[in-house]
Structures are given as C-alpha cells and as structure tokens.
Amino acid sequence: MTTTTRPAAVADVAAIVALEADAFPLDPWSENLVGEGVGGALPTVAYLVAEEAGAFAGYAVVSVVDVDAELQRIAVPEELRRTGVATALLSAVRATATDGGAERLLLEVREDNLAARLFYERHGFAELGRRPRYYRDGTDALVLSARVP
Structure with missing residues (x-):
C-alpha cells in the first residue's frame, strides 16, 4: 500500500469526525471544532489527512507555536x-512542525495505551513528564517529546 498525506479539506470533516468518535470515544472533538480547524480558524493548527488509493485512511492534528509543536x-x-x-x-506532522520552525514535537498519550506508546x-519519542489523572476516567497522561525534524 502507498499512503499519501495532504492538508485536510472541508470535504474531509465528516470522515474526520466519524473516526474521531471511534478512536476517542471518551472525549471526541465536535464537528464544529473540527470544521473550524480544517477551515483555518485556528491559525496555529494544521489538520492532515492520509489516503490509501484515494480513500480516507486517517488524520493527524498538529499545533506549531514558536519552537514547540504539539501532536494533538x-x-x-x-x-x-x-x-x-x-x-x-x-512524518507529515514532523514536516509541518519543521516548516513552522519547531525544534521539538510534544504529545500526550494515555499511560495504558501500550500500542501507542511503543509506536x-x-x-524517537521519550518520556518528558506525567500528568496525573489527566483523562476523564482518571488515567494518567505521559508527556512525550522528540526532536524535529
């Protein structure tokens, strides 16, 4: 399979919102928030879409502010x-971060999400800190950091 990535378009909002609800059932982002982000209302935020054979295959959201980028x-x-x-x-997130002048990429991951942590x-991510009881169900968040590019 050959994956391509591109900036999200308004036509992607429904697919992003549907996957958002499936992937993050405890705290999904609303269609309004996603629409604002994709539409450019959040100037530090970029929505990226992956496609396989022209079909929607996933998304990522990154915010770049000064030397820090955050994979949201x-x-x-x-x-x-x-x-x-x-x-x-x-890779597309890292390129966006680099293009925006970021030197490091930060993210939060559920402590109990072993697959994501291993990924x-x-x-190249390493643990930078911990946010106790960060998620609604009381699970801690691990703060991870990697250099970019």
Whole structure:
C-alpha cells in the first residue's frame, strides 16, 4: 500500500469526525471544532489527512507555536493500523512542525495505551513528564517529546 498525506479539506470533516468518535470515544472533538480547524480558524493548527488509493485512511492534528509543536491527535481506522498509515501521518506532522520552525514535537498519550506508546518510542519519542489523572476516567497522561525534524 502507498499512503499519501495532504492538508485536510472541508470535504474531509465528516470522515474526520466519524473516526474521531471511534478512536476517542471518551472525549471526541465536535464537528464544529473540527470544521473550524480544517477551515483555518485556528491559525496555529494544521489538520492532515492520509489516503490509501484515494480513500480516507486517517488524520493527524498538529499545533506549531514558536519552537514547540504539539501532536494533538492522530487516528487511523482499526483495519488500517500497523500498515504504515500512522507512520506516514507522523512524518507529515514532523514536516509541518519543521516548516513552522519547531525544534521539538510534544504529545500526550494515555499511560495504558501500550500500542501507542511503543509506536512513539519506535519513532524517537521519550518520556518528558506525567500528568496525573489527566483523562476523564482518571488515567494518567505521559508527556512525550522528540526532536524535529
């Protein structure tokens, strides 16, 4: 499979919102928020989309402010996980961060999300800190950091 990435367009909002609800059922972003972000109302935020054979295959959201970039979301449908889609999205996020002048990429990940933690570790992220009881269900967030590019 060949994954391509591109900036999200208004036509992608419905697919992003549907995957958002599936991937983050405890705290999904609203259609309004996603629409604002994709539409450019949040100037430091970029929504990126992955495609496989022209079909929606996932998305990522990155915010770049000064020397820091933050990966706010990354999601791939379950049937496309471990196929390289998330890696392609993360590469696009890093490129966006670099283009925006960032020197490091930060993210938060649920402590109990071992698959995501291993993915980020494989891509050069290291634990920077912890946010106790960060998520609604009381789970801690780990703050991870990697240099960009």
